[in-house]
Amino acid sequence: METSGLIYIAGALMMGLGALGAAIGIGNLGGKYMEGIARQPELIPMLRTQMFIVLGLVDAVPMISVGIAFYLLFAVA
Amino acid sequence: MAAGAQTGSEYIKHHLTNLTFGRDSDGVWRLAETAQEAQEMGFYAIHLDSMGWSIGLGLIFIFLFSMVARKASAGIPSGLQNGIEIIIEFIDSNVKDTFSHKNKLIAPMALTAFVWVLLMNLMDLVPVDWVPKLFDLGGVHYMKIVPTTDPNVTMGMSLSVFFLALFFSIKNKGIGGFVGELTLHPFSSKNLIVKIILIPINLFLEGVSLLAKPISHGLRLFGNLYAGEMIFILIALLPLYAQWTLSVPWAIFHILVIVLQAFIFMVLMVVYMNMAHETGDH
Numbered sequence: 001m002e003t004s005g006l007i008y009i010a011g012a013l014m015m016g017l018g019a020l021g022a023a024i025g026i027g028n029l030g031g032k033y034m035e036g037i038a039r040q041p042e043l044i045p046m047l048r049t050q051m052f053i054v055l056g057l058v059d060a061v062p063m064i065s066v067g068i069a070f071y072l073l074f075a076v077a
Numbered sequence: 078m079a080a081g082a083q084t085g086s087e088y089i090k091h092h093l094t095n096l097t098f099g100r101d102s103d104g105v106w107r108l109a110e111t112a113q114e115a116q117e118m119g120f121y122a123i124h125l126d127s128m129g130w131s132i133g134l135g136l137i138f139i140f141l142f143s144m145v146a147r148k149a150s151a152g153i154p155s156g157l158q159n160g161i162e163i164i165i166e167f168i169d170s171n172v173k174d175t176f177s178h179k180n181k182l183i184a185p186m187a188l189t190a191f192v193w194v195l196l197m198n199l200m201d202l203v204p205v206d207w208v209p210k211l212f213d214l215g216g217v218h219y220m221k222i223v224p225t226t227d228p229n230v231t232m233g234m235s236l237s238v239f240f241l242a243l244f245f246s247i248k249n250k251g252i253g254g255f256v257g258e259l260t261l262h263p264f265s266s267k268n269l270i271v272k273i274i275l276i277p278i279n280l281f282l283e284g285v286s287l288l289a290k291p292i293s294h295g296l297r298l299f300g301n302l303y304a305g306e307m308i309f310i311l312i313a314l315l316p317l318y319a320q321w322t323l324s325v326p327w328a329i330f331h332i333l334v335i336v337l338q339a340f341i342f343m344v345l346m347v348v349y350m351n352m353a354h355e356t357g358d359h
Contacts, residue, residue, distance in 0.1 A: 049171075052337060052340075053340070053341060053344055055337070056337040056338060056340070056341040057297075057341065059301075059334075059337075060297045060300060060301055060338075063300065063301050063304045063305070063334070064296075064297075064300030064301065064303075064304055066304050066308075067300060067303050067304025067305070067307045067308070068300075068304075070304070070307050070308065070311060071089075071093075071307055074085060074086060074089055074311060074314075075086045075089040075090055075093070076086075
C-alpha cells in the first residue's frame with residue numbers, strides 16, 4: 001500500500017516536472033522563432049526546419065517521462 | 078480490448094514483452110514462455126520479433142528503392158518514383174547543408190537511416206492488437222511489432238554510428254589528432270606544465286560528452302516510440318466504443334513524432350559524422 005502510493009507520486013512528479021521544463025523550452029523556442037521570422041520573413045523555410053529539429057530534441061524528454069510514468073502507474077503500481 | 082481474463086497490468090506487460098529466443102537456466106536453447114524466463118536468459122538471448130521486423134522492413138526499403146531506381150525514367154515520373162525522388166532530394170539537401178566535407182558514404186547512409194527508421198516507426202500506427210493476435214492464433218504468444226520500441230535495436234544503431242564516427246575521426250585526424258582533441262580541449266594553456274595538469278580534466282569532460290552522444294542518440298528514439306506505444310496500449314484498455322476518441326487524436330499527433338524522430342535520428346547522425354571530419358584548428 002505504502003509503496004504503490006509512492007509510485008503514484010513518482011509518476012506525478014515525473015510527468016509534471018518533465019512537462020514544466022519542456023513547456024518553458026518550447027515556449028522560448030516558439031517565441032524566438034516568431035521574433036526571427038518577423039524580422040526576416042525570407043528565412044522562414046530555413047528557420048522552420050531548424051526549429052522542428054530543436055522541437056524534436058526538446059520534445060523527447062517529456063515524452064519519455066510520460067511513457068515511463070505511465071508504465072509505472074499502470075504496469076507496476 | 079483483447080484482454081479477456083487478463084488484468085490491465087498483465088495486458089500491458091504482455092504487449093511490452095519481446096519474443097525471446099535464448100539459453101535458459103538449464104542451458105537449453107528455446108523460446109521464452111514468460112517475461113520472467115526472458116529476463117533470466119540474460120545476455121544469451123535474441124529478440125526474434127525485433128530482428129525479424131526490422132530486417133524485413135529493411136528489405137522492403139531496399140527492394141522498393143532499387144525497383145524504382147531501375148525503372149526510373151527521365152520523362153514524366155510515376156507516382157511512386159515521384160515520392161521517392163522527393164525523399165532523396167530532401168535527404169540530399171539536408172546532408173549538403175549539414176555535412177561540409179567529402180565523403181561518398183554519408184548521403185546514402187543518411188537515406189538508409191531515415192527511411193529505415195521511418196518504416197520501423199510507422200509500425201507503431203498498426204493497431205496494437207492486430208498482429209499479436211494473429212501470431213497468437215498461430216501459437217506464438219509474444220510479438221512486438223515496432224522494432225524501435227526495443228532499446229537493443231535503437232542502441233545498436235546509435236552504437237554503429239558511434240563506432241563509424243570514431244573510425245572516421247581517427248582516419249581523418251590521425252591517432253594524435255583524435256587523442257589531442259580529447260585531452261587538450263576545452264581548457265588549454267600556453268604553459269606546458271599547466272597543459273599537462275589540465276589533461277585529466279579535459280579527458281573527463283570530453284569523454285563524458287563523447288559517450289553521452291550515442292546514448293542520447295539511441296535513447297531519444299527509443300523513449301519517444303516506447304512512450305507512444307505505451308499510450309496506444311493504454312488506449313486499447315478502454316472499452317471498444319470509446320477508443321477512437323483518444324486513439325485517433327493520438328495517432329494523428331504521433332504521425333508528427335514518427336517522422337520527426339526519424340528525421341532527427343538522421344540529422345544527428347550526419348552532425349556526428351561532420352564532427353568526425355572536422356580537422357580544423359584544434
